[in-house]
Amino acid sequence: MKNWQKLTALALGVCLSLGVMTGCGNDKAASTGGQKVLTIGDTTFNSSNEEPDVNPHNAYAGWACIRYGIGETLIKYTDNMEIQPWLAVKWENPDELTWKFTLRDNVTFSSGRKLDATAVKQCFEHLVASNKRAAQDLKIASMEANGMELIIKTTEPKPALLNYLGDPYGCIIDVDAGFENGLVAGTGPYIATDMKTDDHLTLKKNENYWGGTPKLDKITIRTITDGNTLANALQSGEVQAAYGMAYESYPLFRNDKYTISQISTSRCFFGKMNFAPDSVCANPAVRKAISMGIDKENFVNKLLDSNGFPANGVFPAGPAFGGDKVKAEEFDPEGAKKVLENAGWTDTDGDGIREKNGKKLVVKWLTYPSRQELPLLAESAQATLKDIGIEVDINNTADNNQVVKDPKAWDIYAMANVQAPTGDPEYWFTVFATSNATKNQGKYNNAKLDELEAQLSREFNPEKRAQLALEMQQIILDDHAFVFCSFLKMSMISKANVKNYTSHACDYYQVTADLDVE
Amino acid sequence: MNVKKEPTIRLQKIQPNRLNQKLYIFGGLALLLIICSFFSDQLTPYDPYLQDLSLTKAPPSSEHLLGTDRYGRDMLSRVIAGSKTSIFSTLLLVGFIATFGSLVGIICARVGKTFDTVLMRTADMFLAFPGLVFALAVAAVLGGGVHNAIFALAAISWPKYARLARSQTLAIESAPFIQAAKMAGSGPIKLIRKHILPNIAGPILVTAMLDIGTMMMELAGLSFLGLGAKPPIPEWGSMMSDTRNLLPTQPWVTLAPGFAIFISVMIFNLLGDTVRDYLDPKNRR
Numbered sequence: 001m002k003n004w005q006k007l008t009a010l011a012l013g014v015c016l017s018l019g020v021m022t023g024c025g026n027d028k029a030a031s032t033g034g035q036k037v038l039t040i041g042d043t044t045f046n047s048s049n050e051e052p053d054v055n056p057h058n059a060y061a062g063w064a065c066i067r068y069g070i071g072e073t074l075i076k077y078t079d080n081m082e083i084q085p086w087l088a089v090k091w092e093n094p095d096e097l098t099w100k101f102t103l104r105d106n107v108t109f110s111s112g113r114k115l116d117a118t119a120v121k122q123c124f125e126h127l128v129a130s131n132k133r134a135a136q137d138l139k140i141a142s143m144e145a146n147g148m149e150l151i152i153k154t155t156e157p158k159p160a161l162l163n164y165l166g167d168p169y170g171c172i173i174d175v176d177a178g179f180e181n182g183l184v185a186g187t188g189p190y191i192a193t194d195m196k197t198d199d200h201l202t203l204k205k206n207e208n209y210w211g212g213t214p215k216l217d218k219i220t221i222r223t224i225t226d227g228n229t230l231a232n233a234l235q236s237g238e239v240q241a242a243y244g245m246a247y248e249s250y251p252l253f254r255n256d257k258y259t260i261s262q263i264s265t266s267r268c269f270f271g272k273m274n275f276a277p278d279s280v281c282a283n284p285a286v287r288k289a290i291s292m293g294i295d296k297e298n299f300v301n302k303l304l305d306s307n308g309f310p311a312n313g314v315f316p317a318g319p320a321f322g323g324d325k326v327k328a329e330e331f332d333p334e335g336a337k338k339v340l341e342n343a344g345w346t347d348t349d350g351d352g353i354r355e356k357n358g359k360k361l362v363v364k365w366l367t368y369p370s371r372q373e374l375p376l377l378a379e380s381a382q383a384t385l386k387d388i389g390i391e392v393d394i395n396n397t398a399d400n401n402q403v404v405k406d407p408k409a410w411d412i413y414a415m416a417n418v419q420a421p422t423g424d425p426e427y428w429f430t431v432f433a434t435s436n437a438t439k440n441q442g443k444y445n446n447a448k449l450d451e452l453e454a455q456l457s458r459e460f461n462p463e464k465r466a467q468l469a470l471e472m473q474q475i476i477l478d479d480h481a482f483v484f485c486s487f488l489k490m491s492m493i494s495k496a497n498v499k500n501y502t503s504h505a506c507d508y509y510q511v512t513a514d515l516d517v518e
Numbered sequence: 519m520n521v522k523k524e525p526t527i528r529l530q531k532i533q534p535n536r537l538n539q540k541l542y543i544f545g546g547l548a549l550l551l552i553i554c555s556f557f558s559d560q561l562t563p564y565d566p567y568l569q570d571l572s573l574t575k576a577p578p579s580s581e582h583l584l585g586t587d588r589y590g591r592d593m594l595s596r597v598i599a600g601s602k603t604s605i606f607s608t609l610l611l612v613g614f615i616a617t618f619g620s621l622v623g624i625i626c627a628r629v630g631k632t633f634d635t636v637l638m639r640t641a642d643m644f645l646a647f648p649g650l651v652f653a654l655a656v657a658a659v660l661g662g663g664v665h666n667a668i669f670a671l672a673a674i675s676w677p678k679y680a681r682l683a684r685s686q687t688l689a690i691e692s693a694p695f696i697q698a699a700k701m702a703g704s705g706p707i708k709l710i711r712k713h714i715l716p717n718i719a720g721p722i723l724v725t726a727m728l729d730i731g732t733m734m735m736e737l738a739g740l741s742f743l744g745l746g747a748k749p750p751i752p753e754w755g756s757m758m759s760d761t762r763n764l765l766p767t768q769p770w771v772t773l774a775p776g777f778a779i780f781i782s783v784m785i786f787n788l789l790g791d792t793v794r795d796y797l798d799p800k801n802r803r
């Protein structure tokens with residue numbers, strides 16, 4: 001071969017190698033063309049979590065709206081989940097049915113419109129018309145807008161109205177600006193400019209933000225549902241901050257190059273039972289045995305690497321309505337075996353799985369992968385329940401929201417949820433447990449619980465509210481309608497040069513005007 | 519100065535003794551794997567399903583030679599138990615597609631006409647899709663599970679054998695010994711069994727041997743993507759998928775099934791190559 005041919009081949013080889021290596025070390029500079037940019041990877045910003053866009057009036061998409069600094073609510077929560085002013089500077093409650101809010105004066109929407117009571121009234125009208133959960137929570141009878149003063153009248157006493165208005169669905173948006181492609185005009189530090197469901201969201205700085213100039217010019221939120229991919233993306237620099245990382249990947253980031261911001265939250269892994277007549281969970285003994293057959297302690301210590309706490313009741317230990325004040329089933333495999341034995345479930349064919357009237361005790365366990373440890377809970381429960389004679393058939397799918405609509409497709413739906421995002425206990429019961437709850441897909445129904453909820457919704461005294469919440473939790477636990485497994489410490493991981501990317505107890509406020517890259 | 523060299527590839531005869539030696543070695547190793555997969559229940563040192571969270575992610579030790587996974591299950595036991603699913607399923611799959619595909623091919627060649635045209639165009643249709651993508655679609659429609667994954671791969675893989683068997687049958691159809699057998703009164707079944715099959719078995723066998731490795735990888739691939747074995751059934755592909763985020767921190771959990779796939783595929787591929795060389799008339803002159 002002639003020399004020039006060899007040289008050409010060598011040169012081409014070098015070019016090819018360089019071309020291949022361009023994929024490596026994608027550690028983008030924080031400053032691109034003089035602009036400060038940040039890319040955040042998120043495992044949970046997806047349609048599987050009912051966050052297909054950032055329209056707060058659509059399902060749970062308000063979480064994305066508030067998390068990424070697009071929208072803001074009338075009130076916000078402190079780190080201790082106490083209420084403080086935000087878009088409303090003050091409020092009063094002249095009688096049980098009337099709430100009078102005074103709005104912040106110097107706020108404009110990203111559409112250019114000035115925030116006033118009329119805009120807020122329009123927003124709430126659209127909200128209750130399009131979001132069943134909000135309509136049920138807020139019980140708004142009428143609204144009156146006078147300049148910067150908004151008067152809300154409710155159909156019944158709503159002591160938790162303020163808490164509900166802090167829910168992400170309460171983000172104040174300019175309804176007249178429209179909802180094109182799921183994008184909305186809010187009042188937050190960043191403006192959503194582009195979005196593709198389950199792929200990405202692009203944000204730009206809101207130059208007219210009332211709370212000071214945001215420090216970053218552009219933020220991209222990338223939906224990366226796979227925890228492993230997210231870990232690789234953060235290591236390679238493809239994203240500079242991450243939310244929803246698998247706990248198993250944390251050892252990779254416990255060093256000087258990264259910052260981990262962690263806080264205990266009321267985010268809970270729990271299973272809801274299916275009460276449909278065809279479901280094995282319609283049988284009280286099966287529900288009780290399942291509640292006694294899940295090893296929460298070891299799940300938290302070993303599979304969550306102690307990044308959480310075993311759950312007892314609906315809420316974490318601490319507040320007056322905390323789960324430490326109710327009695328739940330303890331992990332007791334021998335006791336669970338007896339419960340099943342007494343209910344007539346016995347293993348007649350010697351395969352280790354119990355039967356009754358020729359029907360095998362198989363529990364269809366539905367869960368989803370975007371909360372990285374839910375599949376681990378499923379497999380851990382599968383082993384401990386097999387020990388007591390229950391076979392668990394796991395369906396771990398991102399299509400969970402469709403599957404759960406078919407009552408024959410599941411017996412337990414294991415999910416993750418922030419139990420008290422509004423700092424008040426009522427929210428959880430009206431979303432999951434009462435007979436008309438918006439997400440009571442298992443059709444759990446207890447008249448006493450509904451009656452107590454009716455009382456709770458009218459009760460203004462915090463001590464009495466807590467007492468009612470405790471009674472309601474106990475009813476749920478006695479019915480074994482839900483099994484609460486663990487509360488999580490929520491964490492956000494970022495490169496060390498990313499500043500003020502901080503976890504919050506309510507798990508909402510992620511992108512703020514202070515978020516910066518050095 | 520250009521000196522014309524003799525081409526070295528393929529024309530050089532492999533020593534028959536060396537070939538026999540290779541055949542015995544790789545055949546022996548493959549047999550060992552198959553025996554291991556058949557008797558996996560007896561060979562596992564621990565129960566591969568038994569969780570013990572006090573032993574979670576334990577590194578390899580004298581008690582647990584390949585360490586434990588995140589549920590404290592013994593990895594060696596799971597890898598051995600996984601061989602049942604992985605190797606046995608692959609052999610079943612290859613055996614089925616080779617038999618079914620060949621039968622279709624022979625019948626097409628013998629019957630001919632419209633029957634042949636319809637079946638061969640159907641085979642062409644299957645061959646027109648990218649293999650694994652089509653298998654993914656089939657497995658996704660049928661739902662997860664080893665049986666469905668095997669069915670999906672079988673559905674896309676049989677046409678290769680049908681075409682091979684058909685072309686081989688057509689090639690010997692006019693051979694004098696076939697004509698002689700026909701004239702001697704052999705019926706169609708006897709003709710296929712006694713005269714056609716023994717003469718076309720070589721290429722089909724070689725293809726099947728070489729396919730074992732590929733099918734094992736594809737089956738593991740489907741399981742890796744969540745369309746094969748469901749937890750807690752140990753299957754090498756799904757074991758790798760479930761534990762891939764432990765690769766940087768507890769690598770033994772992911773590497774154990776990975777090496778099992780690597781070694782098995784390598785043994786079956788080398789055996790396939792050796793069988794091909796063995797049956798190659800050029801090497802046996």
